[in-house]
Amino acid sequence: MTTEKKLKRTVPALNKYKLKSVGANIVVSIFRYVLLIAISYIILYPLFAMIGYSFMSKADMLDTSVTWIAKRGTFENYKVAWEALEYPTSLLNTITIHLVSAVLEIFSCAVAAYGFARFKFKCRGLLFGIVLFTAIVPVQILVIPLFLNYQYFGFGYIVNLLNMIPGVEIPYISLTDTPFTFWLPSLFGAGLRSGLFIFIYRQFFIGLPKELEEASWIDGCNPLMTFFRVVIPSSGVVFLTVSIFSIIWHWNEYYQSVIFFNETLPLSVVLSGVRSLKLENMGYREQFAAPGVSASCLLFMAPILIMYLFLQKKFIQSIDRVGIVG
């Protein structure tokens, strides 16, 4: 009897509460969607605008009624952009310089980070502090000495030291305009934002269960073999995250490339000068610049954009699991 009464009293109250929370939920979710859609619009707008512009012919640029979609659409802009960027050559340059460098960096950073994560040695804390320091120092500050180092490459300053001895004169090798300017630092874990990558890897490796590695130790693997056979196969997630970041940042790299390369120009450098050097001579002046520039930008982004579209879902899941936090 009493329980029934209690139930009768509480159930409407519960319903009321439920209704209230459902109402609040709806308001919250509407607010959320409005905010997210607004921000997505801001983010995607330039992309869509670029795509829209890239198909516009000159007649469309003059037409007031054309806002988004070209009425007299044309692929002419892409053709011109393709030529202006010298697309096949520059793309090949970018791949040999930056993509290879990215791959090297992905592995060298993992090796260093594994050392920091699993082994105790002298000055480990101090050295890891230096890793973080390298992540913070902007590359612009290093660019002149680095350029000099590559222009007159002395195999890690060995030749420079030998040449200090009077009478000795060993000729230098010039590495500028060769991919080595990016390969070498990447190989030694000092490439583009390597400090950040070492940090991300280390946080992940620390979280890996030690038992697997210990088992492989007992089975007679040395640490290097353990790293390649046990650790790498079980850390696909962090490798994916770092790969995507590394490839994108390498692809967009400009500040060093513009200094190190004079002839074998990667896409980013060609693109930076495409308007003033190429398109203007091809009849894309002033108000007509937008279509040509948009098409060039899209051609530049296309490979990584496609890569990202394919990997997007996996990448976002992986970021959930990497746990970049300390």
Add this chain to the structure above:
Amino acid sequence: MKKDKNVELEANTTEERKPTLSEILKAEEAELKAQKKAEKAKRKAKYAYDINGNIIPDLDVKHVKGIESKKSWYGFYFILPWLIGLVLFFLIPLISSLTYAFSDVTPEPGYMDTTWVGLENYRYIFDSSDTYQKALLGSIGDFVLQLPIIVIISLILALILNSNFKGRTFFRGVFFVPVIVAAGVIMGLLTQSYGENGPIIQLSSTVAADAYSTVGTGGGLDVTELLTSLELPADITEQLSSLITDIFNTIWSCGIPVVLFIAGLQTIPAQLYEASKVEGATTWEEFWYITLPSIGQTLLLVIIFTLIELLTKSDNEVINLAYAQITNVEYGLSSAMLWLFFAIIGVITGLIILIFSKTCLKRWE
């Protein structure tokens, strides 16, 4: 003679007196050492070898200890490539760049001919014109303003994106787009092609406004048009449109911070929230007492990261000025410009991190 006497005396006393405690201990220690030596020799002799000639490890405790000490060497091997890279491609360039900042530099094959001039470079930079001064102040002002705004906005966005709702994956995907598209080169080009008042808004506002008056192209969102149609005073219109430009730029800088924050939020164990719900905590309290303290480290990472992003943005005037000096082969001036800028930023950052870790992180942990 004296020596002999002493020896005699000592011999006498040791014979007569009972050995003291320390002496006993010493003797025991020596015995132990001898034992250990013997064991070591034994172990060395006892090693078994497999077909390839490798030592087969037995599971003796002492033997495992040997591996442990070896392990530290392995750690060293693992970071050795990085150490070489650090010296060759970071430390040496860093130090040389610092010396360039205080020197008169002329490039020679293989080295830079530097003569120490002290603060002469800086005197020249500040005396010759006030462009650098303006660029420096402007950049630092932007930096101090934008850093907290970006961190706070991206935290809010990450919190929203981390909650459960339909289309979550899609929106997360969208938020990463700026990382790809906002490459320095592209932004620079868009600024060039669409005007000078900020790259993103340019596409929508000024270019559209210009285009309407001269050529007649449309854009989607037309802010300037909208503002001018309100017939506000020109000053206010300008302020508003620059504010909107800032919003656009800020949201575009939020890409990676949002991603990092989401990663950090994912690591908070769900039990904490369940427990707090049982205790009757409100969402607000949950945020202050669970979420924020748990992502303290991420917050630090995001601050550092945003900082680097802001520093190396393509429209940073100081960097552009310094790069112009590089093309003039004025390496000393260029280094001096960059070092002063980064030193100031470094001090600000150091202070932020110090205050942050002293007050927030300490309390949260």
